[in-house]
Amino acid sequence: MGEVVLKVGLIDVDGHNFPNLALMRISAYHKARGDEVEWWWTDFFHYDLVYMSKVFSDAYSPDKPEPLNADKVIKGGTGYCITLGEDGKEHFDQSKNHSLPDEIEKMFPDYSIYPQYDFAVSMTSRGCPRGCQFCHVAAKEGRCSVKVADVSDFWTPETGKREIKVLDPNITACREKRDLMRQYRETGCWIDFTQGLDIRCLNDADIDDLNGMKIKMLHFAWDNPADDLEGKFRRFAEQYKKKGHCKTVYCLTNYNSTMEQNLYRIYTLRDLGYDPYVMIYNKPDAPKEIRMLQRWCNNKIIFKTVNRFEDYKPFTR
Numbered sequence: 025m026g027e028v029v030l031k032v033g034l035i036d037v038d039g040h041n042f043p044n045l046a047l048m049r050i051s052a053y054h055k056a057r058g059d060e061v062e063w064w065w066t067d068f069f070h071y072d073l074v075y076m077s078k079v080f081s082d083a084y085s086p087d088k089p090e091p092l093n094a095d096k097v098i099k100g101g102t103g104y105c106i107t108l109g110e111d112g113k114e115h116f117d118q119s120k121n122h123s124l125p126d127e128i129e130k131m132f133p134d135y136s137i138y139p140q141y142d143f144a145v146s147m148t149s150r151g152c153p154r155g156c157q158f159c160h161v162a163a164k165e166g167r168c169s170v171k172v173a174d175v176s177d178f179w180t181p182e183t184g185k186r187e188i189k190v191l192d193p194n195i196t197a198c199r200e201k202r203d204l205m206r207q208y209r210e211t212g213c214w215i216d217f218t219q220g221l222d223i224r225c226l227n228d229a230d231i232d233d234l235n236g237m238k239i240k241m242l243h244f245a246w247d248n249p250a251d252d253l254e255g256k257f258r259r260f261a262e263q264y265k266k267k268g269h270c271k272t273v274y275c276l277t278n279y280n281s282t283m284e285q286n287l288y289r290i291y292t293l294r295d296l297g298y299d300p301y302v303m304i305y306n307k308p309d310a311p312k313e314i315r316m317l318q319r320w321c322n323n324k325i326i327f328k329t330v331n332r333f334e335d336y337k338p339f340t341r
Contacts, residue, residue, distance in 0.1 A: 027057060030072040033064030033094065037078035037103065038085045040138070043145055045191065046077045046101060046124060048133035055134060063137070067093045078103030081114055083308065100124070102164060113306070116163035133178060135185070143187035144213075146178035148204050152194040154222075156247065158279050158305055161193040169193070171200035175207040187214040196225035205233040214238045220245045220274060223256045228263070235265045242269070246293065247276035247303075249285035254292050261296050272299045275321075278314050279305035286314075287333060290321055299324075 032054045036044050051061045064074050074094040078085060078101040087104075090097045105120040123129065133145065151166040152159070169192075179188050188211065195201055195217065208215050220243040221230075234242070242264075246253050257273070264271075275289045286302075293300040302318040304310045320326055320336045330336045 030054065030057075030059040031070065032059050032061045033071040033074040033091065034061065034137070035064050035074060035076040035088060035091070037076055037088050037101075038080055040140070043133075043135070043138040043141055044077050044079070044101075045133060045145055045147060047075065048135065048137060048145075049124065049128050049131040050075050050077075051137050052131040052134040053128045056131070061134075061137075064091055064094075067091065069093060070095075072096070073098070075100070077101045081106040081108075083108070083114070083306075102160060105164065106160060113157075114160070116160040118163060121164055130177070135183065142185060143189050143216075144179040144183055144185040145189050145191055146173070146175055147191040148173045148175060148178075148207075149192045149195050149198040149200070153197050154194070158247070158276065165193065169195070169197040169199075171198055171204060175204070175211060179211060179213070185213070187216065189216045189218050191218060193219050194222050194225070196222040196230060202229065202233075205230065209233055209237050212238070214240055216240065217243060219243070223253055223260060224251070226256070226260060231260065231263045239266070239269070242271045243274065244271065244298070245274040245276070246289050247274070247279075249281045249289060254296075257293065257296050257298060261298070270299055271297070272301050274301050274303050276303050276305060277317065278307070278310045283313065283317070286317060290333075 034047050034051060036047060038044070054061050064071065071091070071094040074091050074097045076088065076090070076097060076099045078087065078099070080103050085103055100122055105117050106114050107117050109115045135144065149169050149171050151169045152161045153167050153169060155162040155167050175188070179185065188208065190208070195204060198204065215237050223244050273293050275286065277286050290300045300321055302321045304314055304318055307315070316336070316338060317333060319338065320330065320333050326336070
């Protein structure tokens, strides 16, 4: 006798604002078994199995109640591992960190469950050597960036997708990055390194690869004001051939930085031709001045009109 056909429900706890890679792999696995897979949407139907996946913490993505009409509910994802400590900061609970089974982790994503998006997603390396206290990657995936897959595990010409959003947390720190960069370049697709490139790890070969890729926008980060990165950003700006190309740099605020340090990073990046973008740690409890800084910097109409934050006077009329 064949395997029992299961009715499987999927819940993207964060919403459907970006494809959830884990759910796409889970869907592909169960469809390959012959199971019925759909988005869970009502308590009126019975499900044999429901998966709930959550990427972000409760502060940004509140959890949903477990469905009552399922024989079994499996909850997973980084969002379920993050807890708020007594110090007011988020902490990663390793005891709740459960990876997908190997047979699911290796499945080619089922892009059909997110028909609204015309791009592919990939995660070809995991881990980051930085160990930043505000980031959960090192706790979740380790402090060494290692290759875990090939681009072909997420994208083939048959998908018909002409853009790949790369989810690797720090591909530039990966020992096998030459191979991975070559693979991305050879797809001929538009490449978007969504998690940013580590300016501290970029070498001449990396820049040559980036010059040979189809890229709409590059993302970097200058999170720690104690890191003197002006020279590295200047070097990249000089060697990157696509002049005028949008180069966004995330600047973390409200986390071990003064307003003077925040403005130094923003002004320096702007003068070098980058587009600074303010990120706020623990935004609900951030001071008003920090929230005003974000509004001034991230609203590019205001940013290009008011040259200095010191001259920004909102709500004066």
